[in-house]
Amino acid sequence: MCESCGAKLSRRRALTGLGISVLGMTALGATISAAPASAATLKNAAWCNPALGRFPDGGHYGAPRPGGPHAGQDVTNSTGTAVYAAAAGTVIRRSWGGGLGGRTGNAIVLSHGGGIYTYYGHLDAYRVALGKSVSAGQRIADMGATGNVTGPHLHFEVHSGGLGPTVNPVPFLAARGVDLGGGWPRIDPGARGATVTVIQHLLNQRGSELVADGNYGSVSVTAVKRFQQTNGLADDGQVGPATWPKLVPSLNQGARGHHVRGLQVALNKRSAGLLVDGEFAGVTATAVRDFQRANRLVADGNAGPITWRALVG
Ligand SMILES: [Zn+2]
Missing domain, CATH: 2.70.70.10 (Glucose Permease (Domain IIA))
Incomplete structure (x- = not known):
């Protein structure tokens, strides 16, 4: 100290x-x-x-x-x-x-x-x-x-x-929804930005058809509430410590889809500079590993809950 x-x-x-x-x-x-x-x-x-x-x-x-x-x-x-x-x-x-x-x-x-x-x-x-x-x-x-x-x-x-x-x-x-030192963030309806885009991509992987525009408006809020109801969570529309762990998938190299786009947007918020193409290929795996190393996490190149929490927190 x-x-x-x-x-x-x-x-x-x-x-x-x-x-x-x-x-x-x-x-x-x-x-x-x-x-x-x-x-x-x-x-x-x-x-x-x-x-x-x-x-x-x-x-x-x-x-x-x-x-x-x-x-x-x-x-x-x-x-x-x-x-x-x-x-x-x-x-x-x-x-x-x-x-x-x-x-x-x-x-x-x-x-x-x-x-x-x-x-x-x-x-x-x-x-x-x-x-x-x-x-x-x-x-x-x-x-x-x-x-x-x-x-x-x-x-x-x-x-x-x-x-x-x-x-x-x-x-x-x-x-402001942030746990200093590390933790899942709290994101309320009306929020804007990259983390909202991440949420939208993750919901789209689960069947929603949201425009991933980073605007947590009424359509996205409805989709989150539906997700919360389906998962036995309080349907308050706040994406917080109870909702995030159920929302983030564990992703490995070779994965492809909206959830990978979400991962790439989350990595880019932390300065990765990736093309958001939904393909978890070598470049994205390297970016995950670099992020993990820079944050003193296990650098296995896989995006599990601990890595997600550090990315979106
Ligand atoms: Zn000090």
């Missing part, structure tokens, strides 16, 4: 962060329900997990640090593990500590608009240039141990209301 990364939080923010960790789920739920009322749901597939790993002891938001409370959440994995953009945005910093006080190590800061920023710290290598636009899930860096750290990890921060004031990234992402 980070030795420093104390970021001189405002007193109010520091107390909020500590309150969540002390009070647990009740406080967490209250925080989530206090999200802006304008959006019907924030689980709109715009956000995704930036790195696969685990939360180290003492690496939580608000943990005591010499320079002030810990400004982010640490996600531990080995040096070289892929780091992805948590949402679409622009690379506004690519420098030591992101040019922000209290931070050390190679860092990237993305601007997502609306006063929202994400910070990726202690990177081993950059994979995107300053000023570039990035898509959600695009690989931007490699995890590392640069700066003042006890070992390799991603130090991940979310800034809200401008660059500077931080919020706890764990409930922030949870409210």
Whole structure:
């Protein structure tokens, strides 16, 4: 975890962060329900997990640090593990500590608009240039141990209301359907983007005839609800941790069909650059293996549930 990364939080923010960790789920739920009322749901597939790993002891938001409370959440994995953009945005910093006080190590800061920023710290290598636009899930860096750290990890921060004031990234992402560190995402009706296209291809493999346009509208919602009913699931139209495991097939080289298209779209969201042709040939198998290696999964080239979860999470 980070030795420093104390970021001189405002007193109010520091107390909020500590309150969540002390009070647990009740406080967490209250925080989530206090999200802006304008959006019907924030689980709109715009956000995704930036790195696969685990939360180290003492690496939580608000943990005591010499320079002030810990400004982010640490996600531990080995040096070289892929780091992805948590949402679409622009690379506004690519420098030591992101040019922000209290931070050390190679860092990237993305601007997502609306006063929202994400910070990726202690990177081993950059994979995107300053000023570039990035898509959600695009690989931007490699995890590392640069700066003042006890070992390799991603130090991940979310800034809200401008660059500077931080919020706890764990409930922030949870409210947006993302499990920081890894897990199945929650995708609600009205969502848009590549992960919705994946869902549409997977449903088409099971007999639906959806336009795979990445728009989770009423026709796709009806198809998901029908799938949920058929599989004994609550038919709420949310594609979440109960629905995903029943929806994703295990795919090996030689497979062909809509489900392979879904796999290729999911790989492309994580920067694979494949032709989406529905053919699980050598090029796709290599892309699966590369993704597995970059995320410290068993690199067997087969797309099973663990690989799917890492891809769509
Ligand atoms: Zn940290």
